[in-house]
Amino acid sequence: MLLMETEGKEVKMALIELTHVKKEFSGKNGAIKAVNDVNLTVEKGDIYGIVGYSGAGKSTLVRLLNGLELPTSGTVVVKGQDITKLKNRELRNFRKKIGMIFQHFNLLWSRTVIDNIKLPLELAGVSKAEQKTRAAELLELVGLEGRGDAYPSQLSGGQKQRVGIARALANNPEILLCDEATSALDPQTTEEVLDLLLDINKKLNLTIVLITHEMNVIRKICNKVAVMELGSVVEEGDVLDVFRHPQQTVTKRFVQQELAPEDDTDEMIQSFMKENPGGKIVTLSFKENNANEPVISQAIRQYAIDINVVYGKVQQAKGSTLGSLTVLLTGDPEEIDKAVAFFNSKEVGVEVITHE
Structure with a gap:
């Protein structure tokens, strides 16, 4: 233990x-x-x-x-x-x-799926009866029931990797x-x-x-x-x-x-800054305890600034929510700084990307 x-x-x-x-x-x-x-x-x-x-x-x-x-x-x-x-x-x-799985599967193409899974057991001197039982268990575990007699060339990439995972688990x-x-x-x-x-x-x-x-x-x-x-x-x-x-x-x-959209974000940011040279672009990072709080609208009401959304994304990680929103702040520099301080006070992560 x-x-x-x-x-x-x-x-x-x-x-x-x-x-x-x-x-x-x-x-x-x-x-x-x-x-x-x-x-x-x-x-x-x-x-x-x-x-x-x-x-x-x-x-x-x-x-x-x-x-x-x-x-x-x-x-x-x-x-x-x-x-x-x-x-x-x-x-x-x-x-x-210690089992190991690889990027390119490393399967033996002349062996069937079931025989690829049995290979580590053969090398370890396990009896044929035990090999058969263990390989059948692993086929079920990785979702390849009924494919034991297929050859790697007959499988999709995902199926090949499932065989690789099963083989890596053979020796427990x-x-x-x-x-x-x-x-x-x-x-x-x-x-x-x-x-x-x-x-x-x-x-x-x-x-x-x-x-x-x-x-x-x-x-x-x-x-x-x-x-x-x-x-x-x-x-x-x-x-x-x-x-x-x-x-x-x-x-x-x-x-x-990971959090940015697929577009060319650098080009997007440069375009925003060219049109608003006195603005400040910041990325706001949210977590569960503040993800639903309307901090953007609160900042607009409290400070003499405008906020334009550049891009944003929300994702799940290990059962928790991760959110990121990149915005352009425009207005009086002192008011912008106050808004940034406000975001920090709300425990929102703030990263300044570009500013003048």
Whole structure:
């Protein structure tokens, strides 16, 4: 058990702990720091998202969690065990309890669906009868009943990823690593696969570490998130807190891309500012305790300003509402500043995008 009692309350303990982890590779121009002094804690039952742009170090980090890569320095502790100290056989046995799914499925095309799922069990020396029973259970779990005799070439992308998930669960892992698992899927199929992962997390109390460059994936199912840039974790915390109060520039960029409409927002903002050079554009971020409060109309009544809506979006994240509204404030500069202070007093997040 990874739980302890503290004054009658159940407290989660860490399942995965990374302490000052670095991973360097040799390059033509010297050492490349793929992972740079990362400290990270994942608790049992978490769906922990690691987000970053290409080259941020996400894939290297996730490979450190199952020993496919060993750190240059620092410690990687899983279930109280420092995996950097495991020998070959110990490491192989350790990996059996960590499942992994990939962006491009990595299925064996000459094998049927059922045989792909059985593969880890075959390698583990499980009897054929047990393989058959377990594979049938997993087919049902991932919603592929009746497709066991099909080949990967006969499946859609979403179905292939379901096979990949079933195969990753074959040995009853305690941790599931997902390396860009939805990047090759269309939006609708992505939603379905994320719903499946969320369902598996709840049914099996399975800890999931999910790396992605898509913030909508984080918003959809994760409860914790770490943002990576140039090999370092620059921001981390509860998903709702990070969405509502992003601190780092890269995090703000991710959140703005997620909450902004599909249009070219930069061009839209520049157009508004060109027509209103004395105005100020701000993004207002709302949460549940103020999402329904009419702060816009209150500000217009109290201060000599006009407010034009530039764009806005409302989304759900882990059962809570996230809202963002970007507006243009025009009027006397002092009145604009008073309105901004008013928004802050109402616990509405305020970020000034451009101003004159």
